[in-house]
Amino acid sequence: MRTIKEMMDSDYSVEEDDAIVGEPMGRPKSAAFRTVDMVGLDTLVHIMNNCHEMLPDDEARDIFQVPQFINKMVERKQLGNKTKGGFYKKEKGADGKKQILVLDWKTGEYRPKEKVRIDSIKVAKNTDDPERRLREFVQADDRAGRFAWAVMADTLxxxxxxxxxxCDDIVQIDRAMKWGYNWKAGPFEAWDIIGFKETCERMKQEGKQLPPIAAAVLEAGGEGFYQVADGRRQFFDLKTKTYQPVPVDELGIELKLVKQQRGEVDGNTSATLLDLGDGVLCCQFHSKMNSIDDDIVRMLNQGLDLLEKNDDYIGMVIGNQADNFCVGANVMLLLGNAMSGNWDDLEKAIKAFQDTCMRLKYSPKPVVAAPFAMTLGGGMEITMGADRICAHADLFMGQVELGVGLIPGGGGTKELLVRALEGIPEGVQNVNTIPYLQHVFEAIGMAKVTMSAYEAQAMRFLRPSDKIVTNLDHLIGSAKRLVQAMHLEGYQTPRRRKLALPGEMAHATFRMVIDSMCKQHQITEHEQVIAEKLAWVLCGGKTRPSIKVDEQYLLDLEREVFLFLLGTEKTQERIKHFLTTGKPLRN
Known part of the structure; x- marks a missing residue:
């Protein structure tokens, strides 16, 4: 409601509003109006009318008055997605392609959506640290920064x-906004992030009256609404005018506090080893977008070394609390090395990553991965390398390498194949494995990405024995408990398994289908090359069903194909296009 008022008072467009109050402010990408379209404008109007009627003494009661243009939208049945049009609308353009239209709230007419180009929004998109992003964004002296500050100040x-x-305390309000509205930080946490005292001073300079709790914190000499003392997080309690411990949730482990309490076991610029207590290590990624580089691989190996050498440790969790678990390998580094002809270094790096994933899988002590949000490419390979997975329900997992002209090269192709064939009992002969191979071929060849952990389980990215957690705050704690449970049960290293694959005859079948798809213009000629190479790995190369191959054999095949594709001109064009535009190229 406050964003609607600011949009009208300061003459902003719908798309400008959404570009500002979404991700740059630590809120969902759907921001304000796209969220309303999903929920339904009639629902919003009902809530606003109810608040206006039931809150006669509220100091901001007028903000719940439904604007005239919204009443007209309701009359015209422009309620959002359920009526095929609200603040946004999709329709086919003159060229037959779908285009997004946006409502001009002043005229009530739809027009093509315009790209919002404001410097502070561009800077925010390129800032990985969410706290720094928010702090700099609301302080920006441009059209977006002024809007963000006006909305945030009144919200705080x-x-x-x-x-x-x-409610009785600020913790409950912060949790309600994070859990209910998917904010990265609640209002009082956000106030501390952008600078408690500086924000109070700016509010007073603008003639705004501070709320009683902010005035009480200043009077008590506090530095903010929250503080850390003796390794515990505390909040300012308005009743007692003192700091009180934030209620402890046994599963709610905050890695930032763990680091403050116990320090780092080891670390580098891209990853850190932390001690979660009770003998459980945690390997935390913190590279740009948590993309995989040599430092992450080194830290994973350092953690595995500690598990093997130090009896004080019983297992390790691989997890973090960033926006995404891991977006995959750093393709810019791959492209740079390929264009420079550093093939020996590339092969060593890929082999080292494969070996690390195998060490995770066959570690003498349990390793549990805790993926969430975007878990793509190499991030999925690390996840599948762990012996068990404790995933958040909101999981976007997939092997998406085909989008840049590659196949999974760190063991993802091999591991999906292993998981697909796990349902076949050992010793059973004359099994037609092609349907199992086809399942993996489609998952990789179509770059399928799951919309949830439950879908990942259905697609065999996760095993039935893997755990799914619905509360993101409990993910690291649940993964730690899983490590402890596996240890108490008497953990045993998984037994290595060999696979009977169909070999060249099955590959010929795949090639026939792939060739037909190319001739029908369903795929490009280069995609035909990629698909045939993928099928070659899945079929086991030059083998036959009577010969069982081990995982290392498949890893070698996978690495060979990965490097071959990386050396092709078409794949390098795809990578360049992706790095430049963020979109896949079909060439």
Whole structure:
């Protein structure tokens, strides 16, 4: 409601509003109006009318008055997705392609959506640290920064005035906004992030009245609404005018606090080893977008070395608390080395990554991966390398390498194949494995990405024995418990398995289908090359069903094909295009 008022008062467009109050402010990508389209405008109007009627003494009651243009939208049945049009609308353009239209709230007419180009938004998109992103964004002196500050300042003050009215403390409000609305930080956490005292001073300079709790913190000499003392997080309690411990959730492990309490076991610029307590290590990624590089591989191996040499440690969790678990390998480094002809270094790096994933899988002590959000490419390979997975329900997992003209090269092709064939009992002969291979071929060849952990389980990316957690705050704690349970049960290293693959005859069948798809213009000629190479690995290369091959044999095949494709001109064009535009190229 506050964003709608600011949009109208300061003459902003719908797409400008959404570009500002979404990800740059630590809120969902759907921001304001796209969220309304999903929920339904009639629902929003009902809520606004109810608040306006039931809150006669609220200092911001006028903000719940439904604007005239929204009433007209309801009359025209422009309610959002359920009526095929709300603030946004999709329709075919003159060229037959779908285009997104946006409502001009002043005229009530739809027009083509325009790209929002404001410097502070561009800077925010390129800032990985969410706290720094928010702090710099609301301080920016441009069209976006001024809008963000106006909305945030009033939101913070309104939230502060509700303490003691709708709940007893700030922790409950912060959690409600994070858990219910998917904010990265609640209002009081955000206030601390952008600078508690600086924000209070700016509010006073602008003639805004501080809420009682902010004034109380200043009077008590506090530095913010939250503080860390004796390794525990504390919040300012308005009733006692003192800092009180934040209620401890046994599963709610915060890695930032773990680091403050126990320090680092080891670390480098891209990853850190932390001690979660009770003998459980945690390998935390913190490279740009958590993309995999040599430092991450080194730290994973360092953690495995500690498990093998130090009896004080019983297992390791691979997890972090960034926006995404891991977006995959750093393709810019791959392209740079390929164009420079550093093939020996590339092969060593890929072999080292494969070996690391195998060490994770066959570690003498349990390793549990805790993926969430985007878990793509190499991130999925690391996840599948762990003996068990404890995944958040909101999981976007997939082997997406084909989008840049490659196949999974760190063991992803091999591991998906292993998982697909696990249902076949050992010793059973004359099994037609082609349907199992086809399942993996489609998952990789179509770059399928799951929309949830449950879908990942259905697609055999996760095993039935893997755990799914619905509360993201409990993910690291649940993964730690899983390590402890595996240790107490008497953990045994998984037994290595050999596979009977169909070999060249099955590959000929795949080639026939792939060739037909190319002739029908369903795939390009280069995609035909990629698909045939993928099928070659899945079929086991030059083998036959009577000969069982081990995992290392498949890894060698996978690495050979990966390097071959990386050396092709068409694949390098795909990588360049992706790095430049962020979109896949079909050449």
């Amino acid at each position: 003050i309104y939230s502060g005035n509700r303490v003691g009215e709708i």
